[in-house]
Amino acid sequence: MSGSPMNMIEKYLERVRVYLPIDSEDTLTEIRTHLIEEAETLGQGKITHGSTMLAIERFGDPKEAANAYAGIGNRVGPLPAEYVQPAIRIVLLLVSLGVAFIIGSYIVGLSILDVVGITNFPFNIPVMIALQVALSLLYAAIIIAGLSAIEKRDAPPSEKTVLESFLGLGSDVFKPKGRWDAAAEVVLGVVFAIVLLLSPIRILFREDFLLFMNVMAILLLADALKGLLFFIAGENNLNLLFEAVLGGAWVVLCMFLINIQWPLEQIYNFDGAEWTLVRLTDLPIEISTPFSGAEVLALFWAIGVFIVVVTNTWSILVSSMKVAMYLKEDKGLWWQGRWGPGRHPFPFRRRESGESQAHSDDGPTYSDGHKESDNIDET
Numbered sequence: 358m359s360g361s362p363m364n365m366i367e368k369y370l371e372r373v374r375v376y377l378p379i380d381s382e383d384t385l386t387e388i389r390t391h392l393i394e395e396a397e398t399l400g401q402g403k404i405t406h407g408s409t410m411l412a413i414e415r416f417g418d419p420k421e422a423a424n425a426y427a428g429i430g431n432r433v434g435p436l437p438a439e440y441v442q443p444a445i446r447i448v449l450l451l452v453s454l455g456v457a458f459i460i461g462s463y464i465v466g467l468s469i470l471d472v473v474g475i476t477n478f479p480f481n482i483p484v485m486i487a488l489q490v491a492l493s494l495l496y497a498a499i500i501i502a503g504l505s506a507i508e509k510r511d512a513p514p515s516e517k518t519v520l521e522s523f524l525g526l527g528s529d530v531f532k533p534k535g536r537w538d539a540a541a542e543v544v545l546g547v548v549f550a551i552v553l554l555l556s557p558i559r560i561l562f563r564e565d566f567l568l569f570m571n572v573m574a575i576l577l578l579a580d581a582l583k584g585l586l587f588f589i590a591g592e593n594n595l596n597l598l599f600e601a602v603l604g605g606a607w608v609v610l611c612m613f614l615i616n617i618q619w620p621l622e623q624i625y626n627f628d629g630a631e632w633t634l635v636r637l638t639d640l641p642i643e644i645s646t647p648f649s650g651a652e653v654l655a656l657f658w659a660i661g662v663f664i665v666v667v668t669n670t671w672s673i674l675v676s677s678m679k680v681a682m683y684l685k686e687d688k689g690l691w692w693q694g695r696w697g698p699g700r701h702p703f704p705f706r707r708r709e710s711g712e713s714q715a716h717s718d719d720g721p722t723y724s725d726g727h728k729e730s731d732n733i734d735e736t
Contacts, residue, residue, distance in 0.1 A: 362396060362404045362405060362406055362408075362409035363404075365406070365409050365410070365413065366389060366392050366393065366396070366409060366413070367389075369392070369413050369416070369419070370385050370388060370389055370392075372419035373385065373388060373419045373422050373423050375419065376419060376420050376423035376424075377423050377426075382533075382695060384426050387426065388416075388422065388426060391416075392409075392412050392413065392416065395412035395415060395416075396408045396409040396411075396412040399411050399412055446530070446531065449530075449678065450530055453671060453674040453675065453678075454671070456670065456674065457666075457667045457668075457670040457671045457674065458667055460608070460666060460667075460670045461663045461664075461666035461667040461670065462663065464608070464611055464612055464615055464662065464663070464666050465615055465659045465662055465663045465666070466615070466659070530675060531675070531678070531679065531682070533591065533592040533694065533695040533696055534587050534592055534696070535696060536587070536588055536591070536696040539584045539585070539587035539588040539696075540584065540588050541584070542580055542581065542583065542584025542587070543581045543584040543585050543588060544581075545580075545581075546577045546578060546579075546580040546581030546582075546584060547577075547578065547581045549577050550574040550575075550577035550578045550581070553570050553571075553573055553574040553577070554570075554571075554574050560623075560634070561621060561622065561623055561624060561625075561634075562620045562621060562622060563617075563620050563621075563622045565617070566617055566620035569610070569613065569614060569617070569620075572610055573610070576603065576606055576607060576610065579603050579606075580603065582599075583596065583599050583600055583603055586599065590691070590692075590693055590694055591693060591694030591695050591696050592679070592694040592695050592696070593683070593688070593690070593691055593692050593693075593694035594680050594683050594684070594688060594689065594690050594691070595690050595691045596694070597676040597677075597679050597680050597683075598676070598680060598690075600672055600676045601672070601673045601676040601677055601680075604669035604670065604672040604673040604676070605669075605673055607665060607666075607669040608666055608669050608670060608673075611662045611665055611666045611669075615658075615659065615662050617658070618651070618654070618655045618658060619651070619654040619655055619657075619658050620658070621637065622636060622637060623635060623636045623637060624637065
C-alpha cells in the first residue's frame with residue numbers, strides 16, 4: 358500500500374467520518390490517537406506499515422468503529438442507522454444547492470418558482486424548500502440503495518468504497534476551511550481590490566458603475582480580512598458569522614448590479630506603437646446570433662451575477678449550519694479553531710490542553726507522546 362502509515366490512518370478516518378454526525382472532530386481525534394497507540398504497540402514501539410494495517414483491521418469496518426465511538430445504533434426506521442448521518446448531510450447539501458440556485462435565478466430575473474407554477478412570493482419559499490427536502494431524501498435513498506446493491510468490498514481498509522465516496526460529499530462540505538485556502542483569500546482580496554481602485558482600470562467602466570466598483574473594492578478587502586481571521590485562528594463562530602454577513606452583503610450588491618446590464622464601456626487596444634482606448638461600440642465585430650451585441654453582453658453579465666449570488670448564498674447557508682453545529686458543542690464566539698485536513702502547518706496535530714502542540718529539536722511531539730521524527734518507520 359502506498360503512502361505513509363499516517364496517511365493510511367487519515368484515509369481510514371475519512372471513511373469513519375462518513376458515518377459520524379457533522380460535529381465529530383473530537384471523536385475523530387480520539388480514534389486517531391487510539392489508532393496511533395495501537396499501531397505503536399503492535400510495532401513494538403514503532404509505527405510501521407504492517408502495524409498500522411493490523412491496527413486498522415482491529416478497529417474493523419468504519420461503520421462499526423463509528424457506532425462504537427458515537428453510538429449510531431443499528432437501525433432508524435427502514436434506513437440502516439449507519440446511513441442516517443450521511444443521508445442527512447447529503448440532503449442538507451442538495452437543499453442548500455437548490456436554495457442557492459433559486460435565490461440566484463430570482464435575482465437575475467429567471468425565477469424557477471415561476472417556471473414550476475408557484476408564484477405566490479414569498480409564501481412559495483417554504484413550499485419550494487419542502488419540495489427540495491422531499492426530492493433530496495428520495496434521491497439519497499435511491500442512490501444509497503443502488504450503490505449498496507452493487508458494492509464490492511475488496512479494496513484495502515483505508516480506501517473508500519464507491520458508496521462512501523458518494524456519501525463523503527456531504528461530509529466534505531462541513532470540513533473546516535484549509536489554512537492556505539484562507540491565505541489565498543487574503544492575497545486575492547487585496548490584489549483585486551487594488552486593481553478596482555486603479556485609475557487606468559476605472560476609466561474603462563461606465564460612470565454609473567464607479568460607485569459599485571468602490572463598494573466591490575470594500576467587500577474584497579473585507580474578504581481579505583475574513584481570510585486573515587481564518588488563517589490566524591482557524592474556523593470559529595466569529596469568523597463564520599463574518600463570512601455569512603459578508604456573503605449577504607455580496608448578494609445585496611448583486612441585486613443592484615443586475616440592473617447595470619453591462620458595465621464595461623471601453624477597452625485598451627495596442628496599435629503597434631502605443632496603447633489607446635477604444636469604445637466597445639466602435640469595435641468592428643459582428644455577432645451572428647438572433648440577439649444584438651448588447652443583449653449578448655447583458656446575458657454574460659447576468660450569468661456572472663448569478664454565479665456570485667449562488668456561491669455567496671451557499672457560503673451563507675454552510676456558515677450558518679456550522680455555527681449551529683459549534684453552538685451545539687457549547688462553543689463561544691471566538692476560540693482557536695480548526696483548519697482543514699492536511700492544511701495545518703504540522704500535518705497531524707494532536708490535542709494538548711485543547712488542540713495545542715509542543716515541539717522539540719527532533720520534531721513535533723504530540724500530546725500522546727509520539728515524535729514524528731523517531732516514531733514512524735516508513736520501511
